[in-house]
Amino acid sequence: MQLGLSFSDSDVSSFTPLVVLELADDTKAEAITWLLNRIRDKQQNGGAELLVNQLLFPAQDDQKSNPNVFVVGSTLQRLLNGAEDVGLFKEFQDGTMRGFTYANRESFKDFNGDGEGFLSDAECQYIIKHGLDTLRAKNEQHVPGYPKLKLYPGKSVVRRLQSKGVLIQYFPLHNKEDLKRLSFSWYKKFKLSFQPLDDIRHYFGEGLALYFGFLEYFTFALVPMALIGIPYYLFDWEDYDKYVLFAVFNLVWSTVFLEVWKRCSATLAYGWGTLSRKKAFEEPRAGFHGALGFNPVTGREEPVYPSSKRQLRIYLVSVPFVLLCLYLSFYVMMVYFDMEFWAINTYHENPNIATSILLFVPSIIYAVVIEIMNLLYRCAAEFLTDWGEPEILLFNFVNCFASLFYIAFVMQNMVLLRQSLATLLITSQILNQVMEAFLPYWLQRRRNKKVHKRMRRLMGDKELPLLGQVQLETEMNTYLGTFDDYLEQFLLFGYVSLFSCVYPLAAVLVVLNNITEVYSDAFKMCHVFKRPFSEPAANIGVWQLAFETMSIIAVVTNCALIGLSPQVKAYFPESDTQLILIVVAIEHVLLAFKFILAFVIPDVPKHIQVKLAKLDFDSLEALKKRMFITSNTCCSLPKQT
Template sequence: MKRSLSLQEAADPNFRPLVVIELAKDAKEETKEWLIRRIMDKKRDGGAQLLIKPLQENEADHGNIYLVGASKLRLLLGAEAVGLVKEYHDGSMRTFTFTNRKDFKDFSDDQANFLTMAECQYIVKHELENLRAKDEKFIPGSQQSRLYPGKSILRRLLTSGLMVQTFPLHDAEHLKRLGHTWYGTVRLGYQPLDDIRCYFGETIALYFAFLEYFTFALIPMAIIGIPYYLFAWEDYDKYVLFASFNLLWSTAILEVWKRFCAGMAYRWGTLMMKREFEEPRPAFHGVLGSNPVTGREEPVYSSLKRQLRIYLVSVPFVCLCLYLSLYVMMIYFDLELWALAFHQEHQSEMSNLMLFVPSIIYAIVIEIMNRLYRYAVEFLTSWENHRLESSYQNHLILKVLVFNFLNCFASLFYIAFVLHDMKLLRQSLATLLITSQILNQFMEALLPFWLQKRHYKKLKRTMKYLKVDGDLSLVQQVSLEKEMGTYVGTFDDYLELFLQFGYVSLFSCVYPLAAIFAVLNNVTELYSDALKMCRVFKRPFAEPSASIGVWQLAFETMSVISVVTNCALIGMSPQVNSLFQDSKTDLILIVVAVEHALLAMKFIMAFVIPDHPYEIRMKLARMEFESLEALKQKQDYCTTKGYLKFWKMLKAILFPDAFKYK
């Protein structure tokens, strides 16, 4: 049998495989040759100027799999093009430029440790996604796959079925070390966030950082909730103190997180990355035009058409789904009335258990509706044809959050402020929280564990079939990785934490064990998510991020709602009502005044407390000052050079004989 190449080898010893492209088995040779040529063509000719090779030559089974890499020079130029920020020789973080490459820390001519494998894969992905059609009318070898100027080539290959997938390769040795320190040992310490960032990129590292931070932030709520639950189980008069603490807690943790996040982002070099000239997303389509700012060729799509799609189609669809959610909620309350009547009639253990059945059924229905709605709005948001990935994500998250918030919390608001039934509120909150966590643990812990076991069995069969001892060859590694699941991103993970934050901050004063269940769930989530990333899913492409993005705004909005909710609960408590027996109007006015004062205090705190620590603000200010000084020096140099050139031309005109023989 012909020996396969190892991960560090290829036919060309300078070729380092970074990304895998798998084409369909029925893809024609004409299509393959065209794609290879476009990937290898120079940038000025519309290509990506990358290196590409088949996985294994003279092997029919692997004739549709290609490895993509890049030369060291191409990667350095790509690092400048995408705006990577690296550590300078003086310890500051600066945007990388090729001309000043030797002034950056750890740079060497062999480029051994300067760019991580994740950064190299991000650069290759950026170049592949910006491969766009120019004069082609269709994909060669597939006339039904239409092209037009500006259309993303990889996107068209995927939608036409000519490309199966594209994914970055794992680094087996690095992954093994990371897995051992991350989830291989049970410990109470912190996660190796810097190692996670180096391997998976900043977006995923920030998610795990936020998950860890949020879990630790829940511990004070859990500690206070235990004695409160033990000594005030049926005494609803005592939730005023817990609600008051809830107000301070929900505000403080988000302000502290922003400072903590800024420190990590600066250390990782993403706090200064420029996003003003973000490239169009691969799914964006339109006629080929030019960017009015950069002058680069890119698709152009009418903003009016996009707005019409949003307000005439997407908004009515979301409103219809919200109405359906409220209709299902009313069915749930009918079931609650039926269960209560059944219990009052029979007064048995069975009838007592029946009281929880409507809430359990409703929690399951909520999860099903949330998932179905998610698929629908993903299609709608993609159909709206947003130019930037950030805009697409913002519109998608807004649609999902509005529905999920109403779907998950509308019944609790109705019970608290319409029915005024605190006992039913506690029962419903506990049932919704615990049921949703059980379902999520099944999907995110038990299911990945089963997939890992299945993956190991497939690995053993493959190694036995190929008679492999020791490390896997490159062919075997790619063959195994291409069958692994695809990580779809952090959207669902953040959404779960957002809903969990809502359950804890809005109504946990009537069920103080909510924080304890959240801590237990998140500890399990830390290990299950780490296992999934390392052993179950393909390696995702690294994506630079300076924060958790629009999710920060979502959590802050939830904290504002929690202020209103907890103030209303305090105003409804018998303790407070006993002080205003003569005039309920005075009570309402005082509650509203306190609520506005707390909101004002919250916004003042957000304004007064800087998002960036003092040290980082000084470093950023110094960098801006140095950039302005460098720009002034460049302008002075150009002005002086222009004067000298003008004076030389003037002397040549006035004294032509003096320059005749020069």
């Protein structure tokens, strides 16, 4: 869909809308004019040099749609220059991945003609987002029309408008044809093959593609655990001594799983051009705000946030809040144990079908309460601070695993541990599917029906597909990023690596969950949420450290469970101290083996290391050549008398 647009300083007459920008319906006219001028202005003047046009709704709109909805696009020249500005890596003619430069555009593999189709939709939208995010105030004292919206040189315009509710939202527009093709190859047909990660990356960007790559890898890696766990559960379960061998296998699996994933992610990231991208010279994020300071690395003025304020915020807000939530978590856990003991006593006093079912009720209620508490804590943490991820991770870990640790090492009741783990896994998976997929889909279908009825009433027989699409997508839910998705996989990994030796079917349940998770997550990304902006990523970030930390905890936990097994205790009938010392020694040996294995297995495959070394060598040779030419030019200049 093309929209007509005229410029006094450009011969561009039309553009393809890529991003939607929505301002509040009561935004002052002078503020709108100022913002649009900044968006259209040349980059050398501090503008974004993008194309923008207002989306006009029919005059007979009885519900008075927001008139301040705009579509943003760009010229191809601006996008190609922007690709260089953001440091995109593309495939060179020799097969290596190199940082794109407009001067050398003809040397890149897929650059044909004027470069049409060289950049994916996700890359184009990311470039536009970068242009909008880096719009910073120049000499304005305040936003025009809003004397109280103060500005200073370097202040993020987008951040300021968003924080005060002037800018409601901005998001990338779906490409219907590309989305239809992706949906068909991704989730519309059941298959046991790999996901189309390259197509996902082209449409949604590297960050989301890496999440689905990890989800797929994690699911396949769990298959050996599941295949071994089924016969263990069927034939050896009643003899609790048998879980020792399964615990040993669990230890090796958790280490190899993470080390091999680092190699897989490096291979994916290199092919996508994100492995070599340097983050040291990126612009500050748009949401970052603070006094203007000097960056000694780039030599530019950038907003900085004082370290003292950050420390005060941590110790006076984050730490007390986390401690309060942990106290509530432990309190709820003790209430759960009281309910559990009551259910057990009731069953022993009157064993029948009803009381046997009652045995599972406390665990189900506790699992539901855990999910509710996790959700409430997430909302509270986001409200109090913009940086709540570490605290959220800590709270979720304690909230989900504290009761299991208590049952295993304080009560030492393996039967209750198995029952609690099974109930927590099954209940949490059902709740996650309902909350993450079915409920948002049902709500979105209701919104879609209302929007379609309204657009048919307004447009009649007229065909205005872009207008209807924008109206529909503005009312979709906003995807908040991969944090919650990784968090769910992190907790599932914890259930498997920590306690699956006493409940071998844990891996089976997680495999079944992840198979449905692939399809539900794919569906919600395509039809429930607004299309998210592409986020370049070379790996899964801090989640790699989180999973590795969990695997270290798993070593300690599984060694302790082995030490508690009757089979092992039988060898030390008179000396618990000797048993503890031997278990601790074995634990240290396994930890040493784990770190040696992590050191021996390279994080980056050899062939990619060679390509990266070749790129560094070529860059060094090019630098030497430029220095040689510059030196000869200076020497050949005539001396002034």
